[in-house]
Amino acid sequence: MKLEFIQNLVKPADSKIVLLVLDGLGGLPSGPQGRTELEAANTPNLDELARRGICGLHVPVGPGITPGSGPGHLGLFGYDPTEYKVGRGVLSALGVEFDLQHGDVAARGNFCTVDDEGLVTDRRAGRISTEKNEELCELLREIEVEGAEIHIETVKEHRMLFVLRGEGLSDEINDTDPQETGKKPEEPVPATEAAQKTSRLVKEFLNQAAEKLADHAPANMLLLRGFAQRPGWPTFQEAFGLRSAAIASYPMYRGVAKLLGMDTLEGPASIEEKAAVAREHWDDYDFFFIHKKSVDSRGEDGDFEAKVRAIEEADAQLQALLDLEPDVVIVTGDHSTPAQLAYHSWHPVPVLLWSEQCRTDGVETFGERDCLRGGLGARLPAVDLMPLALANALRLDKFGA
Amino acid sequence: MKLEFIQNLVKPADSKIVLLVLDGLGGLPSGPQGRTELEAANTPNLDELARRGICGLHVPVGPGITPGSGPGHLGLFGYDPTEYKVGRGVLSALGVEFDLQHGDVAARGNFCTVDDEGLVTDRRAGRISTEKNEELCELLREIEVEGAEIHIETVKEHRMLFVLRGEGLSDEINDTDPQETGKKPEEPVPATEAAQKTSRLVKEFLNQAAEKLADHAPANMLLLRGFAQRPGWPTFQEAFGLRSAAIASYPMYRGVAKLLGMDTLEGPASIEEKAAVAREHWDDYDFFFIHKKSVDSRGEDGDFEAKVRAIEEADAQLQALLDLEPDVVIVTGDHSTPAQLAYHSWHPVPVLLWSEQCRTDGVETFGERDCLRGGLGARLPAVDLMPLALANALRLDKFGA
Structure with a gap:
């Protein structure tokens, strides 16, 4: 029924x-x-x-x-x-009991390893410790983008939660996780006109994240997937x-x-x-x-x-x-x-x-x-x-x- | 299947x-x-x-x-x-074994009580006897509207059946039953262009019904709901x-x-x-x-x-x-x-x-x-x-x- x-x-x-x-x-x-x-x-x-x-x-x-x-x-x-x-991003938010609001865009994040050319060599950054994860999340919280708040939460080992909060956001953007090693992370491409702002903000966040994480190999980059909004x-x-x-x-x-x-x-x-x-x-x-x-x-x-x-x-x-x-x-x-x-x-x-x-x-x-x-x-x-x-x-x- | x-x-x-x-x-x-x-x-x-x-x-x-x-x-x-x-009107027709034709519009009727200002004070007219109902239905059968036949049947106590038979009728009109006391009966508003004729005829019927029933308090008005046609x-x-x-x-x-x-x-x-x-x-x-x-x-x-x-x-x-x-x-x-x-x-x-x-x-x-x-x-x-x-x-x- x-x-x-x-x-x-x-x-x-x-x-x-x-x-x-x-x-x-x-x-x-x-x-x-x-x-x-x-x-x-x-x-x-x-x-x-x-x-x-x-x-x-x-x-x-x-x-x-x-x-x-x-x-x-x-x-x-x-x-x-x-x-x-329920989108993966939302499930991640539920898993750490993050207070997801209507309109928020959540994604599941993986710390990962990239080489000098930016190719992913380990999608899980050698499964870093949860303590290391917490330290890196603290770093990422320093990042600001114009037009939305950023929320970062440690989940466990290499897994984290990324949430964008603001007006006019959409979850219709690509995963950046290429799903295999030897490839560069994908661009967060918007699938619709309405997702352009979100795509731009995520790109900007990831650029800043790459700089912040550069010296923290094996966790020197971040992959995001399952962008999703609260239904x-x-x-x-x-x-x-x-x-x-x-x-x-x-x-x-x-x-x-x-x-x-x-x-x-x-x-x-x-x-x-x-x-x-x-x-x-x-x-x-x-x-x-x-x-x-x-x-x-x-x-x-x-x-x-x-x-x-x-x-x-x-x-x-x-x-x-x-x-x-x-x-x-x-x-x-x-x-x-x-x-x-x-x-x-x-x-x-x-x-x-x-x-x-x-x-x-x-x-x-x-x-x-x-x-x-x-x-x-x-x-x-x-x-x-x-x-x-x-x-x-x-x-x-x-x-x- | x-x-x-x-x-x-x-x-x-x-x-x-x-x-x-x-x-x-x-x-x-x-x-x-x-x-x-x-x-x-x-x-x-x-x-x-x-x-x-x-x-x-x-x-x-x-x-x-x-x-x-x-x-x-x-x-x-x-x-x-x-x-x-099956719409309520049709179920009412089935319940008294009324020979509902394709195109007929049937509604469930309640005799009710209204005060001097036309506000409903009892949606069931004190549950009048079935005999009283039959007497009132006989009165209502005198009503004629131009462009359709009217059929009236006693169901039980305060409940009756109203059927409109004619060309170009539609069941897409509002209940007139306001569902609570202290309110006037609703107008039978048409939801579509095609229901305008039906709305006009029902309104005309109800105006005449109000006159016929005026001296029969507590059953001095009629509420109609569940307008429906044979599927x-x-x-x-x-x-x-x-x-x-x-x-x-x-x-x-x-x-x-x-x-x-x-x-x-x-x-x-x-x-x-x-x-x-x-x-x-x-x-x-x-x-x-x-x-x-x-x-x-x-x-x-x-x-x-x-x-x-x-x-x-x-x-x-x-x-x-x-x-x-x-x-x-x-x-x-x-x-x-x-x-x-x-x-x-x-x-x-x-x-x-x-x-x-x-x-x-x-x-x-x-x-x-x-x-x-x-x-x-x-x-x-x-x-x-x-x-x-x-x-x-x-x-x-x-x-x-």
Whole structure:
């Protein structure tokens, strides 16, 4: 369903929705007795909620598609990630929780090495340390161009964020990253008339940057790519009529939430502490997005047992969220991160939804293979979760007489 | 699949399809032993058909979307209700089985109360009785405007139907209902050049109506909204090559069927009597839509046990339909109406399909949770049922060489 279709049916209600995202929840049956991480974990509380709720597996973006964190969360929030695309520059800004304004142009930057003729010899400047990066960013902040502010942020190792802020900017300019060594950096060519100013300013910035960095080999030049502006999407509140709060510790997830106009509250580490933050703000919001990162991190470490323990930790603290007495609870992940692959994957993600008016489905335990037989189906598009959450919160009008 | 895609594959055959719609069939597990209405009902005949057929659950409009009767049935008939939208005026006309012609403009009318300054003080005129409504409609029928016929029908309480019939009319005019009290009714402003005539005629009608109703406070004015014309869709026969008959007692369902060009036969109350009507006309049609309302009505009453009995009644009379020896039988609902909610809901609807060439799936009883494991899947879009019916009736050509 299109966002606009749902938007037209939204009606007010007093109900509260809690979405608990266990990042990277889904796994592969590479554990003892051929179990997945979730199946191997001892999760009496999630199992009990699964028994009282409706279960299934969701497909974050599309069949076979491995989502990044941005698209993974956009899908859960009801924004089809194949339609609501976030440029790389904007994703970089989200990743360091930079307060990107409408009209800003952001780009992902790489410190790189160029030789005497200006040909790129290492696109990542030998992966300089983050400390060195910070030092160089400090230098770059001295640069001024006429007609716009420049913002520079360190990301990690050779990666940085470049933001141009001012009137009449456009993101329709070329990457300067030539994508291979032995070539000169590209010119930031404008694709449209409207992008000429931006192109000129970026060129000027890069010229000055080249001078500033000249003595700092291997990081003696900068490549920019993925120029992008903050998209003019309907906010989460406009789309779904929900006053919403994100309780997440990591910048990327706080950033995605902010992009949709959610408020970001403090994000302590544990679910119990996050539940306490939610309780403090319970009357101010209708929708609480609670994010737990460690399940994904342990999956990315390739550590099956540690991922199992991270899931068990979430299970042990689930009650703190249920004690808030929300009307709708959803527990799922934004994608799978099987320890077997030690990385994000395309596999569908277990999901459970509980409300007083969900139709229970006989699923007794929360696990990949049990969820296959659940009422949400084996391959529910992730974007369908928000309409289901709204319906269960009695926040959608009937369609047609 | 798009209607046009199916339409291009349709081939003639002698086979007959019976679609039995138990309105509002789906329920919630709020009964004894946590059963739904259908699960609690004793339905040996439906269970036997489920064993010999293929089962599943269909999603009428989309995930989380609660359908009105119009969209619910359009989906079952293979017309995607998010694409084939029926205006409110047309739905009102269907609801009283008004014979809406192509070119007619229909609107939903409310008798309302206005004060001395013409400000609306009650948008529903204190919900006058249907008898009073009929009396006032009789008065309004005296009104004449130059260039079009006016048709007036009582719906119920304060609600009525207004239809303008003539050449060169358009539905692109504003609602006159201001949607809140303390305001004057809006002018019926034309949105396009083509709607100017309609706007002028509606204005003239409303001026005369105001005079006629002046002494009938609280019903001393009329508000019109949802101006709409009969859509120019392909008929059911054009789309699917089926000569079709609707056997339904309630005007709304007869109306939707007529909108698709189906013939409407007499609609006695019971399934057995409806089967007798079908038998009488067996050779004249290829597709019989049989509608049973009481399952939905008992659900809307919030009466779990009565809904169970209505389902058992349908089960007991099923044999009368099977005795016609149709080639394809489908039994389902247009939406769920759980007694727990006492209203239409978004929950998927159990469906079974039987033909000599269906692929049985091991489902032994016809119920929400048994159907989850059926061959039609846990979340089949309702619009996919008609192509499956046609395929099982051997009425679809191979696609591609």
